[in-house]
Amino acid sequence: MSAAKDFSLTELNKPEDWGNLIDMAKKHVPIIEAPAKVKAKEPFTVKVKVGGIDGVEHPNILGHWIGWIELYAGDRQICRIDFAPEVSNGYAARLDVTLNSSATLIARSFCNLHGLWEGQEKEVTVE
Numbered sequence: 177m178s179a180a181k182d183f184s185l186t187e188l189n190k191p192e193d194w195g196n197l198i199d200m201a202k203k204h205v206p207i208i209e210a211p212a213k214v215k216a217k218e219p220f221t222v223k224v225k226v227g228g229i230d231g232v233e234h235p236n237i238l239g240h241w242i243g244w245i246e247l248y249a250g251d252r253q254i255c256r257i258d259f260a261p262e263v264s265n266g267y268a269a270r271l272d273v274t275l276n277s278s279a280t281l282i283a284r285s286f287c288n289l290h291g292l293w294e295g296q297e298k299e300v301t302v303e
């Protein structure tokens with residue numbers, strides 16, 4: 177991502193410096209909450225949320241909203257959740273997941289005005 181631009185409509189937006197996020201990133205990157213260690217084939221809860229980093233929320237209005245969130249375990253898609261503007265109360269997804277082996281969770285979100293965003297990866301170790 178170019179330093180001169182806040183976002184790209186044609187390429188994946190993924191912050192490089194997570195300790196120094198610009199406001200555009202704070203309101204677009206999906207944040208994954210998941211345990212670091214789980215047991216094989218036992219369900220655990222994963223939460224994915226867009227917006228709210230340092231209180232910077234993404235708009236939720238007709239014409240500007242987060243259209244969807246996708247969650248992956250490595251290259252394998254776990255789910256995709258679509259949001260309608262105005263009627264969703266923020267952009268949060270919660271689901272139960274089971275893994276057979278350790279995986280890297282990755283979340284992506286899509287804003288109709290600011291494109292595709294990827295958040296920080298979350299490693300889940302299956303014991």
Ligand SMILES: [Fe+2]
Pocket residue numbers: 204234240241287288289290
């Ligand atoms: Fe946006």
